Amino acid sequence: MRKVLAVMHKEWLELRRERWLVATTLLMPVLLTGLPFGLLSTASASTTNLGPIADLPMFQGFTPDEIVQIVLLRQFLVLFLLMPLYIPSTIAAHSIVGEKVSRTLEPLLAAPLRTGEILLAKSLIAALPATLITWLCYAIYSIGARFVAISGRVYTEVFTQAWLLAVILWVPALAMISVALGVIISARTSDPRTAQQLTKIVVVPLLLIFFAQLAGVLIIDTIVVAGTVVPLVLLAAGSLVVATRLFDRERILIRWN
Amino acid sequence: MPAISARGLTRAFGERVAVDNLTFDIAHGEVFGFLGPNGAGKTTTVRMLTGLIAPTSGACTVAGYELGFDNQRIRRAVGVLTETPGLYDKLSAEQNLLFYAAIYELDSRTAREQVQHYLRMMDLWDRREHLVGTFSKGMRQKLAIARALLHNPQIVFLDEPTAGLDPEAANVVRDVIRSLRGEGRTIFLTSHNLHEVDQLCDRVAIFRERLLRLDTPANLRAGLFDTQHLIEFAGAAEPWLATVRALPFVREASVEDRVLVISLQEPASQKPALIRALVEAGAEVQNVQDRQYSLEEVYLQLIRDGATAGLKKEMS
Numbered sequence: 127m128r129k130v131l132a133v134m135h136k137e138w139l140e141l142r143r144e145r146w147l148v149a150t151t152l153l154m155p156v157l158l159t160g161l162p163f164g165l166l167s168t169a170s171a172s173t174t175n176l177g178p179i180a181d182l183p184m185f186q187g188f189t190p191d192e193i194v195q196i197v198l199l200r201q202f203l204v205l206f207l208l209m210p211l212y213i214p215s216t217i218a219a220h221s222i223v224g225e226k227v228s229r230t231l232e233p234l235l236a237a238p239l240r241t242g243e244i245l246l247a248k249s250l251i252a253a254l255p256a257t258l259i260t261w262l263c264y265a266i267y268s269i270g271a272r273f274v275a276i277s278g279r280v281y282t283e284v285f286t287q288a289w290l291l292a293v294i295l296w297v298p299a300l301a302m303i304s305v306a307l308g309v310i311i312s313a314r315t316s317d318p319r320t321a322q323q324l325t326k327i328v329v330v331p332l333l334l335i336f337f338a339q340l341a342g343v344l345i346i347d348t349i350v351v352a353g354t355v356v357p358l359v360l361l362a363a364g365s366l367v368v369a370t371r372l373f374d375r376e377r378i379l380i381r382w383n
Numbered sequence: 384m385p386a387i388s389a390r391g392l393t394r395a396f397g398e399r400v401a402v403d404n405l406t407f408d409i410a411h412g413e414v415f416g417f418l419g420p421n422g423a424g425k426t427t428t429v430r431m432l433t434g435l436i437a438p439t440s441g442a443c444t445v446a447g448y449e450l451g452f453d454n455q456r457i458r459r460a461v462g463v464l465t466e467t468p469g470l471y472d473k474l475s476a477e478q479n480l481l482f483y484a485a486i487y488e489l490d491s492r493t494a495r496e497q498v499q500h501y502l503r504m505m506d507l508w509d510r511r512e513h514l515v516g517t518f519s520k521g522m523r524q525k526l527a528i529a530r531a532l533l534h535n536p537q538i539v540f541l542d543e544p545t546a547g548l549d550p551e552a553a554n555v556v557r558d559v560i561r562s563l564r565g566e567g568r569t570i571f572l573t574s575h576n577l578h579e580v581d582q583l584c585d586r587v588a589i590f591r592e593r594l595l596r597l598d599t600p601a602n603l604r605a606g607l608f609d610t611q612h613l614i615e616f617a618g619a620a621e622p623w624l625a626t627v628r629a630l631p632f633v634r635e636a637s638v639e640d641r642v643l644v645i646s647l648q649e650p651a652s653q654k655p656a657l658i659r660a661l662v663e664a665g666a667e668v669q670n671v672q673d674r675q676y677s678l679e680e681v682y683l684q685l686i687r688d689g690a691t692a693g694l695k696k697e698m699s
Binding site for chain 1: 396430433434435436437455456458459463465466467468469470471472473474478482483485486487488527530
């Protein structure tokens with residue numbers, strides 16, 4: 127474990143000095159957290175055509191302005207499940223591919239480090255900031271929503287215990303899955319640039335959650351969250367194991383020139 | 384048991400054989416020079432011996448551990464200076480070394496002591512807090528060597544340790560190699576600086592996809608070239624050419640730049656007779672010396688022979 131912590135410490139020191147990477151990584155969370163408030167300030171029942179949504183049973187008893195706010199605030203909640211997919215893929219791609227580009231990978235592989243130790247450290251250092259940033263953004267979003275919401279009913283309707291649980295429990299698992307899939311892609315590509323591009327694509331299948339929720343196919347309640355946490359954690363662990371098996375040190379050393 | 388023992392080590396990349404049937408032993412405490420032109424397979428060999436890539440066939444033990452089975456132990460037992468320094472530009476010199484000290488599981492106190500020791504040895508102590516990205520090529524190379532030595536490995540692989548260094552820095556590195564030798568460490572040294580190899584190495588392997596020759600620098604010279612005696616006279620050398628050629632034990636004689644160049648059948652025993660014959664014939668001999676071949680001449684000859692042999696093999 128000491129070696130894993132050593133690699134993580136080294137990665138953290140490097141990450142702190144990568145200002146451009148930090149800036150581009152933080153841009154999306156900042157935008158996604160701020161955007162809803164901008165929209166909410168202009169959206170109201172008089173400017174928005176609610177159509178049949180207003181007649182849904184779940185909105186019975188709410189005013190049209192409250193319904194507009196509930197719909198908007200809820201839609202943006204899903205974006206907090208996208209952050210842990212996007213952020214770590216950028217950091218992980220930089221972390222793994224960057225070692226090869228800067229020619230530091232060979233001395234690292236020549237040291238007594240197991241592939242699992244390298245990948246665990248690099249995955250954690252990518253997943254941890256992603257998780258913390260997402261949690262922080264969610265906290266800002268929920269606190270900001272308190273001030274923007276036109277009634278307490280709007281707030282309690284959107285920021286449910288189920289969503290809080292989902293953000294707390296799903297986000298770390300999704301971040302680890304994203305990193306592991308990024309590593310798998312990195313391990314199977316022949317050059318660093320391709321790996322960097324493909325690690326972005328890896329989040330696409332995981333967007334299914336986003337669209338399923340938007341389409342109403344997936345309703346996030348406490349039962350759904352509790353029932354999916356263990357499979358997600360297992361998927362994250364399994365992805366990391368597969369990534370470790372597929373990470374062919376020799377191939378990467380020889381073919382990534 | 385030798386420090387390194389390779390038997391039929393071969394590595395192919397698809398159709399291309401990069402290292403062909405390499406067999407050698409390196410004794411503990413030996414400084415072993417590994418010479419070859421660019422693309423000869425030197426780096427592939429170092430990568431195989433350090434467990435970075437697997438051989439296609441053959442077997443090898445490094446520090447008593449079997450390659451392919453004990454790679455983790457091999458990596459722990461050896462120190463490697465790779466072809467490029469591979470340092471973290473955004474970390475300081477000290478942070479770079481402390482990171483590797485942790486990877487080699489040195490305890491905190493030992494790590495700090497070792498880092499200080501090697502940074503001082505490499506004249507980098509005053510720059511320890513500076514980012515490596517600001518370092519010159521020579522400073523990077525010295526820091527990478529410090530990294531390779533940090534955990535006191537018994538076997539050290541140095542791939543072109545003085546390449547691109549200014550004479551002063553190169554001298555520091557050579558002194559380090561000498562001191563490692565004094566400590567009884569085994570050194571596997573690849574270099575294009577043949578004078579350096581000649582100075583530092585106990586034995587030298589000349590390699591081009593396969594082992595062309597392996598011996599001490601002195602034996603390589605003796606084995607490849609006849610001993611030639613160079614004789615200078617008070618006057619011209621040409622008049623004495625006929626006298627020398629008439630001697631039955633002279634194999635070849637010629638004049639190069641007013642100097643008589645002679646090859647004898649048995650140099651050690653026949654040289655006095657040669658000098659005596661010349662003096663008795665009236666020659667005023669001013670100087671007699673044996674021609675010293677440089678390792679570079681030996682190397683070039685062997686590489687040329689190796690290339691010719693390879694060409695013949697391909698044509699057949």
